[in-house]
Every structure is written in structure tokens, then in C-alpha cells.
Amino acid sequence: MNGRILRFCQTVALLTVSAGMQAQTTYTDGVFMLNEDWFGHNNSTINFLRPENDVDPFEYYIIQNNEANAGQSLGCTAQFGAIYGDNIYIISKQDQDGGERGREGGRIVVADARTMEIKKRIPVIMTNKEGKSIADGRGFVGVNEKKGYVGSSNGIYILNLETYDIVKQIEGTENPLITGDEVNSDGIGPLYQNQIGMMLRTSDYVFAIQQDKGVLVIDPETDKIIKTIEGCFCTMVQSKDGNIWVGRNTNMDYQDYPYGEMGASGECWEGKELLRIDPSTFETRAVPITVGGLNQTWYAWTAGSLCASTHRNVLYFTFNEDKWSWFTTSKMYEYDIDSDTFTQIYDSSKDERFFYGAGIRINPLDDKIYGALYLDNNRQDYWVYQMDNAGNILQEFEPIQRYWFPALFIFPDKYAPEVKEFTDITLKNGTEEINLTDMASDKDNQDIAIVKTIQSISNENVVAASIKNNRLKLIPKAIGDTEITIRFDSNGKYVDRILQVHSQTTGVQANETEQIEFITGNGGVQIKGLTHNAYLTIYNTQGVQVYAAEITSDEVITGLSKGHLYVAIINNQTYKLIY
Known part of the structure; x- marks a missing residue:
């Protein structure tokens, strides 16, 4: 094997957990490793890997080991986490594992992203009239500095990011099959249908996959669904060029609603296609996957392996042809969007190791790929591969033996957006537009996804303003001066800039394009x-x-x-x- 293997004493780490010790209190110089952990024995966990630390790269159980979190933990079977603003939001399927003793978890856990100190635990997302839970956790996306969306087995819920309270469910996302009394032990019950999958925030909208409907397009200002792109989809990502990419089922006999009713475990899934969605016009283009494919993510829901580079216009994913082992994959592929080519760049099966769950993610700072591998469900041997963007192993790390079942790599958000200063503008001949696309950049996030919003206009009688598709439109109303404050928000970290506008016109002009x-x-x-x-x-x-x-x-x-x-x-x- 290439790289170096680092193994550490399991006994020492377990003593650390029980003693409540903490090796370091800030987490900005590595990568988070969110784990499902050992179902039936304890709640989920997070480890932190510092790849440049040659002596002791792993810090284990950073939620449970934090002295500020005494008696608290994550929920049961965490599959998704995201850093937004100053916090990390961890979403678990249930609030508590039956084997956990002495600690209380939550389906939603909000913690400080630098220190891992828990700020809020939400055990139950929504209940029925009898007080039974009717929404298991799935994913999270930050919408703005005041609210986020939480995906569940029963719709999307608005989370107040100031009070950390669930506000309401977004109309039209609910799962009508869930009552709180259903039985899901057969694997095809309501819990496995109509789920909300991956969600992402573009500069104008929120996109969310709903299992039995398609891709929902949500207006973040009104929290209303404005369009549904119908189809049977799984995972989703936004590429460097701004387009949205979702994995689509090409088994056309399986495309009729409801998709989840038969074959929930994946035997009817044929993930041989990507669907490209324009984030502004919603126009779509089907892209056949010429080598490999995308495994479905719905049965025991995971975030999926599809991920995007922030440095190149490239996607990555892993795949396993065996439909009955969809959560373990060995082959990793690259899709070069500009050349429209698919290439296999790595196969872990030669070492009899397999990517587990979501499997891979790319560090937005240095474009290095991190992969989580294991032997099988009955072994406690795990590895983390650090690879370059061509699939070559740079380093190999081996944590202590345990049933980790890694769910997702999460990268610290260290940098705020860098925003240029505006040049004053004079309106002389009517409506003008300013392209804001190149005004802001972010070292560790997609530049194209930076959200631009108008915070204030000092004199609204002079100019009307709006932003759409990264373009600021200025409409003169009267002669005069005004200041427009525009916020550039990148993943919850924002910078405000002021644009000075001098209007020398009322905006009255002949219009040759309209016959009004x-x-x-x-x-x-x-x-x-x-x-x-x-x-x-x-x-x-x-x-x-x-x-x-x-x-x-x-x-x-x-x-x-x-x-x-x-x-x-x-x-x-x-x-x-x-x-």
C-alpha cells in the first residue's frame, strides 16, 4: 500500500472517552469524520483528523469528550452534517440509540464549529396529536443567517438559526403516509418513501430532492415550492460552473409514481444518468454515465458519494455494480464536465477494501479527496485515504478499531468571503444592470453559490433595486442620490458592501420593444x-x-x-x- 499507516491504542482512546479529556479545543486545521457508529450500542460520534500531525493525527469522540457537553451526545445513526456560519449542524435519523447510557442525543444537534460545544439538541422534529415522532432526520442546508432547512422522512422543516427552534413545515413537502403508527420493519414502509434527500442552496433558490416527487425548487424568501422537476433521483451537488447535478434512475419502468413502493432496497434502481439543471432557468439536460454509475441512496438513507471540486469543473463519485451492496463501493470515477468524459481513477477492491456509505468528499481548500474505507460489516478495521484529485493515494490513516461506519467527511469553514469594493454608479439613461458574479470569492466554498441580497436602500424614492441570477438591476425613479447596502453571504459568513448611486434621470425613456x-x-x-x-x-x-x-x-x-x-x-x- 502507498502512504503511511498510523495505528493507535484503542485502550488509551477509550480511557479518554470515559475521563472526559480533550486534546485540543479548536477544530479548524483538519477534517471532521462523522460516524453512524455502532447501532444498538451507542449514539453517533465525530472524530477529527489532522493530516499534518505525524504523531497523533486522530482526535476521537470530540462531542462526548468536550467537558461542556457533559451528559450529551449526537443522536442515533447520524448521516449528515454541515457547517454554516459559526455552527455545525448534525442531523441524525433518531434522537437516541437504545444502547446509549448516560448521555442524551437529538435528531438535530447544533454545536460551535470551532469548539464542538453543543448549543442546542432537538430530540423530536415533529409529533402527531398523540405525541409520537413523525419525522426522522435526514439533512440540513443553511438558507441565510436567520434560517435553515432540515430534511426529514416527513418533509422539510424551517429551523430558526437564532433560537434554534423548529418553526414550521414547508407546505407541499410532507409525507402523507406517515402517521406515527406505521410499521417499517419490512423495509418498504412509509419511512422509506417520500423522504427528503440532499438539499443545496444556490445564489437564488434552494434545491431539494424528494424521493417520490423529484427535485423541489424552493423560493428562500417565501419558503414556497415554485417548481418540481419530476423524476426518480438520488444524490445532488453543484459544480464549479454553477449547474446542479442529480443522479437519475434510468429504469423507465420504475419511473411511475410512487417510486418508493416497490424495490425500496434498490433492486429496481439503474443509476446510469446524471441530470444537469440550470439553477436559473431550470432547463435540464440528461448526461448518460458512460462508465460506472450512481448507486441509490434511499433505503437506509445516506448523502451519496457524488461531490464536486471547487478548483476544477469536475465531479467525483463511487459505484458498485452489486445492487444488494449499494452502501459499499470500490470504484471511484471522475466526470470532467468541460470535456464530457467519465474516467475510472481508482479501484479499492484490489486491496479488498471498500468505501462505506457516502464514501468520499473533496477538501475545498486543496482539492484533496478523502475516502473512508473498511473491510466488511463484521470487522472493526477502518482506513482514511487522503488522495490527490487524480485518485493517487497520498496518505493513509488507520483509526483505532471500532465499528465506526463512517457517514460523511465535513471540512471546516475557515474563511469568510472576500468582496471587492463597489465603484460609484451614475444612472443617466434608465435601467442598468451590474454583474455581481466576480465581486466575491471564497477560499473554501463555491464562489458561484455566494448569495447576494439587498439589505437596505437609504432613499427608496430615488432608485428601485433587485438581484437575480447574480445581477443587480437598478431602476431610477427620480433625480437624486442613494446608498444600497448589499450582503455577500457565503455559507453563513457574510460581508456587506455599500454602492453609491447617483440618479440623473427619472427613468422615463422611449421603449421600442413593447407595444404598450x-x-x-x-x-x-x-x-x-x-x-x-x-x-x-x-x-x-x-x-x-x-x-x-x-x-x-x-x-x-x-x-x-x-x-x-x-x-x-x-x-x-x-x-x-x-x-
Whole structure:
């Protein structure tokens, strides 16, 4: 084997757990290893690996060993964790393992990402009228500094990131099969259908997979589903170029709703295709996987192996042709998006070792791949591979023997976004747009996913502003000056910048692209030429709004004062109106 093998005494580590000792109190210089751990014996655990430490690279049980967390732990069978802002959010399927003694867990555990001190444990996400739990944990995504979404076996829930309380369920994501009284021991019960899988935040929306529906597109401002891309999908990621990629089942006989009713364990799954989704237009393109494939992730849900580089426009995933061993894989593949080529870059089966669960993730700082490998379910031998982005092993680490069952690698978020300063802008001829794509970057996150939002406009009577698809649109209303504060939020860490805007126009201009006419008379102003309903806003020359409503073609607008000049805005287009 290439690399170095580091083995440490299990007895010493176990004594550390019982004594409550803690080797180091900050966690920014390595990688978190979230473990399902030994079901039936104890709750899930997190270890921390410092690859540059030649003497003692592993720190074990960093939640349980923290003295501030006395009597607390993670929940049972944690499969997902994410750092957002200053916290790490760990989501477990259940709140407590039957074998855990002396510590209480939670389906949601919020801890300080630097110190691992627990801030909040939420044992139950949602209950029925009888008080029975009706939502097992799945995943998490940060939406903004005030809220996040928690995925479950029964819908998506809004989590207040200031109080760490569940606010409500997002309408349309619920699992109607779950009542709290169902039996799921057969492996095809309600718990294995309609689940929420991976979720991610783009600059404009939240994308979430629901097992029996497809990819849900959610407006993060309203928490409403605005579109569903139907299909049978599993894992999901956003690539460096900004596109969304999901694994799709190509067994077309299995595409009819409900997908989860038959073959929940995966025998009907054929993951031979990626679906590319444009994050702005929602246009899709099917990309056949020419070598390898994607295993389904639904039965005993995992996050899946599909992951993306932040340095190159490349995806990685692992695969096992054996449908009955979907949670253990040996072959790792690279998909070069720009050249549209799939390549096998590693096969661990030659060493009789296998990637477990989600298996691999890429460090966003240095583009190194981390893989979690083991022998089989009955052995306590595990390894962590550090590999370059071509699949070559750089280092090999061997933790103490234990039934770890690693779920996911999580990388510290060390850096806030770096944001350029704005140059003052003068509006002379009407509406202008500013491309914000290259305004901000982040060393350890996808630049394309940085969220830009307008926090304030000092004088809203001068300019109207909006941001969509990383473009800031400025619509002059009146002559004057104003300041616009824009927030650049990268994974919960944000920087505000102020744009000085000088408007030398009311925005009134001839518009040659629209055939809209304003016909004035004693009864008011008639709008002609609209082909569908539109939103009309009218301002006087001082920038004061005097009318705002949805209108139809031939509608008559009343209430305007005669003998005045107005600015009318329809669908962000400005017109001069004299009445």
C-alpha cells in the first residue's frame, strides 16, 4: 500500500472517552469524520483528523469528550452534517440509540464549529396529536443567517438559526403516509418513501430532492415550492460552473409514481444518468454515465458519494455494480464536465477494501479527496485515504478499531468571503444592470453559490433595486442620490458592501420593444397592448409612488391628477406618462 499507516491504542482512546479529556479545543486545521457508529450500542460520534500531525493525527469522540457537553451526545445513526456560519449542524435519523447510557442525543444537534460545544439538541422534529415522532432526520442546508432547512422522512422543516427552534413545515413537502403508527420493519414502509434527500442552496433558490416527487425548487424568501422537476433521483451537488447535478434512475419502468413502493432496497434502481439543471432557468439536460454509475441512496438513507471540486469543473463519485451492496463501493470515477468524459481513477477492491456509505468528499481548500474505507460489516478495521484529485493515494490513516461506519467527511469553514469594493454608479439613461458574479470569492466554498441580497436602500424614492441570477438591476425613479447596502453571504459568513448611486434621470425613456400605449381621457388612463396580466407602478416626478396594482389589457387607471408627468413601470420597463 502507498502512504503511511498510523495505528493507535484503542485502550488509551477509550480511557479518554470515559475521563472526559480533550486534546485540543479548536477544530479548524483538519477534517471532521462523522460516524453512524455502532447501532444498538451507542449514539453517533465525530472524530477529527489532522493530516499534518505525524504523531497523533486522530482526535476521537470530540462531542462526548468536550467537558461542556457533559451528559450529551449526537443522536442515533447520524448521516449528515454541515457547517454554516459559526455552527455545525448534525442531523441524525433518531434522537437516541437504545444502547446509549448516560448521555442524551437529538435528531438535530447544533454545536460551535470551532469548539464542538453543543448549543442546542432537538430530540423530536415533529409529533402527531398523540405525541409520537413523525419525522426522522435526514439533512440540513443553511438558507441565510436567520434560517435553515432540515430534511426529514416527513418533509422539510424551517429551523430558526437564532433560537434554534423548529418553526414550521414547508407546505407541499410532507409525507402523507406517515402517521406515527406505521410499521417499517419490512423495509418498504412509509419511512422509506417520500423522504427528503440532499438539499443545496444556490445564489437564488434552494434545491431539494424528494424521493417520490423529484427535485423541489424552493423560493428562500417565501419558503414556497415554485417548481418540481419530476423524476426518480438520488444524490445532488453543484459544480464549479454553477449547474446542479442529480443522479437519475434510468429504469423507465420504475419511473411511475410512487417510486418508493416497490424495490425500496434498490433492486429496481439503474443509476446510469446524471441530470444537469440550470439553477436559473431550470432547463435540464440528461448526461448518460458512460462508465460506472450512481448507486441509490434511499433505503437506509445516506448523502451519496457524488461531490464536486471547487478548483476544477469536475465531479467525483463511487459505484458498485452489486445492487444488494449499494452502501459499499470500490470504484471511484471522475466526470470532467468541460470535456464530457467519465474516467475510472481508482479501484479499492484490489486491496479488498471498500468505501462505506457516502464514501468520499473533496477538501475545498486543496482539492484533496478523502475516502473512508473498511473491510466488511463484521470487522472493526477502518482506513482514511487522503488522495490527490487524480485518485493517487497520498496518505493513509488507520483509526483505532471500532465499528465506526463512517457517514460523511465535513471540512471546516475557515474563511469568510472576500468582496471587492463597489465603484460609484451614475444612472443617466434608465435601467442598468451590474454583474455581481466576480465581486466575491471564497477560499473554501463555491464562489458561484455566494448569495447576494439587498439589505437596505437609504432613499427608496430615488432608485428601485433587485438581484437575480447574480445581477443587480437598478431602476431610477427620480433625480437624486442613494446608498444600497448589499450582503455577500457565503455559507453563513457574510460581508456587506455599500454602492453609491447617483440618479440623473427619472427613468422615463422611449421603449421600442413593447407595444404598450397609454390613452388618456376624462375617465382616466387606459393601458393597451398587454398580452397578459402585469404589475404596474406609477411614480410622480418627485419619486413618490402614487399607484401600484396588477393590471390587465384595456384596464382604466383612475385617481391620477391631471396636468402632470408620471413615470410608469411595467415588468421593470419604464415609460413616460402625461395625463
